[in-house]
Amino acid sequence: MRTRTLDLLLAAQGRYALGAFNVANLEQIHGLFRGAAEARAPVVVQFTRLMRDYAHPLMLEHLLRAAEEIYPEVTFAVHHDHGDEASCADAIASGHYTSVMMDASHLPFEENIAATRRVVSLAHPHGIAVEAELGQLKGVEDETPAAARNRKQGHSSRRGDALLTDPAHAEEFVARTGCDSLAVAIGTSHGAYKFSGNQRLHLDVLAEIKRRLPGVPLVLHGGSAVSQAELERIRKAGGTLDASARGVSATELKQAIALGVAKVNIATDGRLLWTRVHREFFRDHPAEFDFMRPGRNYMDEFGAFVAGKCKLLGAMGKSFSRGLRVKQTGRKSPLATSARAFAPSASKLERRGRNGSRKGHQGSSFRVSRSPRLLS
Ligand code: 13P
Numbered sequence: 519m520r521t522r523t524l525d526l527l528l529a530a531q532g533r534y535a536l537g538a539f540n541v542a543n544l545e546q547i548h549g550l551f552r553g554a555a556e557a558r559a560p561v562v563v564q565f566t567r568l569m570r571d572y573a574h575p576l577m578l579e580h581l582l583r584a585a586e587e588i589y590p591e592v593t594f595a596v597h598h599d600h601g602d603e604a605s606c607a608d609a610i611a612s613g614h615y616t617s618v619m620m621d622a623s624h625l626p627f628e629e630n631i632a633a634t635r636r637v638v639s640l641a642h643p644h645g646i647a648v649e650a651e652l653g654q655l656k657g658v659e660d661e662t663p664a665a666a667r668n669r670k671q672g673h674s675s676r677r678g679d680a681l682l683t684d685p686a687h688a689e690e691f692v693a694r695t696g697c698d699s700l701a702v703a704i705g706t707s708h709g710a711y712k713f714s715g716n717q718r719l720h721l722d723v724l725a726e727i728k729r730r731l732p733g734v735p736l737v738l739h740g741g742s743a744v745s746q747a748e749l750e751r752i753r754k755a756g757g758t759l760d761a762s763a764r765g766v767s768a769t770e771l772k773q774a775i776a777l778g779v780a781k782v783n784i785a786t787d788g789r790l791l792w793t794r795v796h797r798e799f800f801r802d803h804p805a806e807f808d809f810m811r812p813g814r815n816y817m818d819e820f821g822a823f824v825a826g827k828c829k830l831l832g833a834m835g836k837s838f839s840r841g842l843r844v845k846q847t848g849r850k851s852p853l854a855t856s857a858r859a860f861a862p863s864a865s866k867l868e869r870r871g872r873n874g875s876r877k878g879h880q881g882s883s884f885r886v887s888r889s890p891r892l893l894s
Pocket residue numbers: 540599600707708709710738739740741742743783784785786787
C-alpha cells in the first residue's frame with residue numbers, strides 16, 4: 519500500500535528508522551518488495567534524478583505500480599531523492615510520489631531557504647512532503663564555491679571531510695522553509711569511501727539538532743554499511759575497490775535512531791551487492807550469458823539484505839494494513855493527518871499536461887512527453 523511519507527516518518531521517529539532504498543531496475547524493485555514483505559517493514563522507495571534519467575521516469579513509476587499489485591501487503595512511500603526544482607516539480611506533477619527532496623544544500627543559506635520554500639509551496643497542496651538538506655555530505659555533494667562561502671558565513675561548520683549542519687541554523691531553516699523533514703550532515707558521505715581514518719558520525723551535533731527540533735523527523739544520508747566481507751568477495755572475483763572503503767556501523771545507526779533519525783538512505787550497499795553477485799556469477803560460469811540467472815540471484819540476495827537492514831533499523835513488523843498509530847510529537851505539520859493510503863493519481867499539474875501544455879520531463883535527458891494512455 520502506497521502511503522504518505524510523512525505519516526511513516528512520524529510513526530517511526532524516536533522508535534525506529536525507515537530504510538530508504540535507492541533502486542533503478544526491476545531486479546532491485548523485486549528484491550526491495552520481497553525484503554519488505556519478509557520483514558513486514560514499511561520502506562521508502564527512492565528514485566534520484568540520475569535514476570529517472572537512466573530508466574525514464576515513466577518506466578520507474580510503472581515498475582512501481584506493478585510492484586504495488588504484486589506485493590499488496592507491503593507498506594511503502596515513494597520519494598524523489600536529491601531533486602532540484604525542475605525534477606521536484608516533475609515528480610510532484612506525476613502524482614506518483616509521496617515526498618520529494620529539494621537538495622539546495624550547495625547554495626548559500628538564504629538561497630537554499632528560498633528554493634526549498636518554492637518546492638514546499640508546490641508540494642503541500644498535493645499532500646506531498648518535502649525533505650530538505652542543510653550542511654553538505656562529501657561524495658555526490660562535493661563542496662562547491664557556494665558551499666565554501668556558506669561555511670565562511672557560519673551556516674555550517676567543517677569537521678573532517680564533511681560540512682556539518684549547524685544546529686541553530688537548522689532550527690531557523692525548518693521554521694522558514696516549512697519543510698517536513700531534514701537531511702542532516704553529521705559526518706557521513708555518499709558512496710563507498712565515507713570516512714578517512716578513524717572519523718565517525720558526529721552524534722553530538724545530531725543530539726543538538728534534535729534538541730532544537732524535537733518534532734522534526736531527521737534523515738541520515740550516506741547510510742550504507744559498506745560490508746568488508748562484500749568488498750573482500752568483490753576483490754576475490756576481480757574487483758579493485760580499495761581497502762579504505764568504509765561505511766556506517768550498526769552501532770552508529772542505532773545511536774543515530776535513538777537521537778531522532780527516522781529515515782536512513784541506502785544506495786551503495788545495493789550496488790556493491792549487485793557487483794559481487796554478478797562478478798562471482800560470471801567468474802564461476804564463464805560460458806554463461808543469460809542475465810536472468812544472476813538477476814534471480816540478485817533479487818534473492820537484495821531481498822535478504824533489505825529484510826536484514828529493516829530488522830537492524832528496528833522497522834521489522836512495523837508494516838500496517840489496517841491503519842497506523844502516529845506518535846504525537848507536538849509539531850503540527852500541514853501533512854500530519856491521520857494515516858491514509860496515498861492513491862497515485864494525476865495531479866492538477868499533470869491534468870494540465872494531458873491537455874498538451876506539459877512537455878516532457880524536466881531534469882531528464884528524455885525528450886518524451888508523458889503518454890496519456892500510460893497515465894490512465
Ligand atoms: P550511500 O551511498 O551510503 O548508500 O547513501 C545513499 C544516499 O544517501 C542517497 O541519498
